[in-house]
Amino acid sequence: MFSDSPGANTRLRPEAAPVWLQPLVRAVDGGHVHRALSDRARYAGPQRDRQAAVLMLIDGPSQPPQLPPSASVLLTHRSPRMRNHSGQIAFPGGRVDPSDVNAVDCALREAHEETGLNRAAVTPLAQMEEVHVRRTGYPVYPVIAYQHAPAEVSAVSLEETDDVFRAPIAELVEPDNRLMVGHGSWRGPAFRCRGYIVWGFTGGILSAALAQAGWARPWAQDRVYDLRATLAASRNNERHF
Structure with missing residues (x-):
């Protein structure tokens, strides 16, 4: 595994996309993805003492003018033994440390710690405004990046992350893989992927990003599936939500 280079490659380069x-x-950059999120995700919660960043890393050939069939996004499965967000599908990421230069540095560091990603193979492109986790209200900064060079990834610590994979965007936007899930008064978009259910914070970010990029396809949003039953039938193995 490559050693990380904290503080390196932390400047956004949208022109390199x-x-x-x-x-x-x-x-x-225009704020369209942020505005497409739910009010609960966009507005500040009570917790302001902690901040976090996540990496939405997109891979694919650089030459086609349109979304290539092989384009993918990096996702992880959090170990069911974790105390927080156990069993959930998530972008690599975590809490901002005092030593992090900025949110990009945090997202790349966390991605390296969780998946072994070599930050030198990544071009940071854009950063969303803060989004708030449904349960905690903590502000999280999603960083969008492009993998411009080959980079091996795998689960580094099975106690924290027990699966790391690249989800094809073509499969994520397939209407049969889209669903709306709900619990009580809450409802949100979700995806079926590799037997997992991608929902909550990650599902909302993905759904808004795919739609605002013009990559989404029409899907049935009028039927709401029970979240608890849907998760029970999945590979997530979530202990609570």
Whole structure:
């Protein structure tokens, strides 16, 4: 595994985005992805003493003008033994440390710690305004990046992350893989992927990003599936939500 280089490669470079990724970068920079999120995700919660960052890392060939069929996004499965968000599918990420230069540095450091990602293979492109986790209200800064060079990834610590994979965007936008889930008065978009259910914070960010980039396809949003039953039938193995 590559050693990390804290503080390196932390400048956003939107001009370096491949042509097919530019619609997403423009949508993030213009605030369109943020505005497409729920009010609960966009507005500040009570907790302001902690901040976090996550990495939405997109991989794919640089040359096509349109979204290539092989384009993918990096996701992880949090170990069911974790205290917080156990069993959930998530972007690599975590709490901002005092030593982090900025949110980009935090997202790349956390991605390295969780997946072994070499930050030298990554081009940071854009950063969303803060989003708030449903349960805690903590502000989280999603960083969108492009993997411009080959980079191996795997689960570094099985106690924290027991699966790391690249989810094809073509599969995520397939209507049969989209669903709306709900629990009590809450409802939100979700995805079926590799037997997992991607929902909550990650599902909301993905759904808004895919729609605002113009990559989403029409899908049935009128039927709401029970979240508890849907998770019980999945590979998530979530202990609570």
